[in-house]
Amino acid sequence: MSERNKLVAGNWKMNGLRTSLGEVRAMVEGAANLPSTVQLAICPPATLLSEVTAAISGSSVSTGGQDCHFAVSGAHTGDISADMLKEIGARYVIVGHSERRADHGESDAVVASKALAGIKAGLIPIICVGETLAERDTGTTLEVVARQLTHSIPDEAGQKSFVIAYEPVWAIGTGRTPTVEQVEEVHVAIRASLKARFGEHAETVQLLYGGSVKPANAGELMHVRDVDGALVGGASLKAADFLAIAEASA
Ligand code: PGA
Numbered sequence: 528m529s530e531r532n533k534l535v536a537g538n539w540k541m542n543g544l545r546t547s548l549g550e551v552r553a554m555v556e557g558a559a560n561l562p563s564t565v566q567l568a569i570c571p572p573a574t575l576l577s578e579v580t581a582a583i584s585g586s587s588v589s590t591g592g593q594d595c596h597f598a599v600s601g602a603h604t605g606d607i608s609a610d611m612l613k614e615i616g617a618r619y620v621i622v623g624h625s626e627r628r629a630d631h632g633e634s635d636a637v638v639a640s641k642a643l644a645g646i647k648a649g650l651i652p653i654i655c656v657g658e659t660l661a662e663r664d665t666g667t668t669l670e671v672v673a674r675q676l677t678h679s680i681p682d683e684a685g686q687k688s689f690v691i692a693y694e695p696v697w698a699i700g701t702g703r704t705p706t707v708e709q710v711e712e713v714h715v716a717i718r719a720s721l722k723a724r725f726g727e728h729a730e731t732v733q734l735l736y737g738g739s740v741k742p743a744n745a746g747e748l749m750h751v752r753d754v755d756g757a758l759v760g761g762a763s764l765k766a767a768d769f770l771a772i773a774e775a776s777a
Contacts, residue, residue, distance in 0.1 A: 547764070558588045610648045622641040651687075692735040
């Protein structure tokens with residue numbers, strides 16, 4: 528079904544100071560010229576979320592957090608709760624990014640509990656999955672992604688909005704991307720797995736591709752079957768590149 532809008536989400540990771548707010552203003556200006564079927568979201572570091580949310584106010588652009596804790600509140604030094612993101616005005620929260628899985632040892636079960644915390648707070652979780660290069664090379668990509676989906680998506684997501692980002696670990700920040708055939712194979716498998724578990728609700732779920740998306744390859748990648756947008760890292764820091772990706776995905 529092609530009624531799903533495209534979502535182009537920018538994951539700024541640990542980048543961005545107040546000097547980046549000019550880029551946000553340029554993104555908001557550019558977003559006004561995008562077709563209404565393309566939505567933009569900016570996920571800045573938590574320190575900038577309040578200012579970025581103020582800068583996008585009144586526009587079609589939304590914001591998201593890059594992570595949240597699974598608990599509602601409590602003694603978790605350095606962490607941020609889903610309610611805190613919601614209060615600041617975020618619409619999305621990225622959970623299970625491979626950098627969180629690798630740097631912080633987050634298991635699928637932890638990712639699922641974070642996604643659930645996001646859902647309970649009224650956020651839309653962007654749940655990330657993706658294979659390593661070793662897994663790709665040994666031909667276990669579909670198996671790995673299926674396992675991650677099963678255990679990283681909470682059952683409660685079946686009644687709520689959520690987004691899946693397929694991000695091959697070996698494509699993140701490397702300039703390497705899978706072929707369109709490889710992207711299609713995984714996205715079609717993800718849709719089938721969601722359908723088997725959640726029925727027709729699966730048709731509402733936006734499936735993003737992420738990993739070295741740039742203006743030069745977005746046109747090709749964003750029109751692969753079952754690709755409903757992109758999760759963009761490096762190229763989301765500059766308004767010109769981010770907007771060019773959004774335009775190419777229309
Ligand atoms: P990249 O990152 O676009 O810089 O490869 C994507 C991501 O990690 O979400």
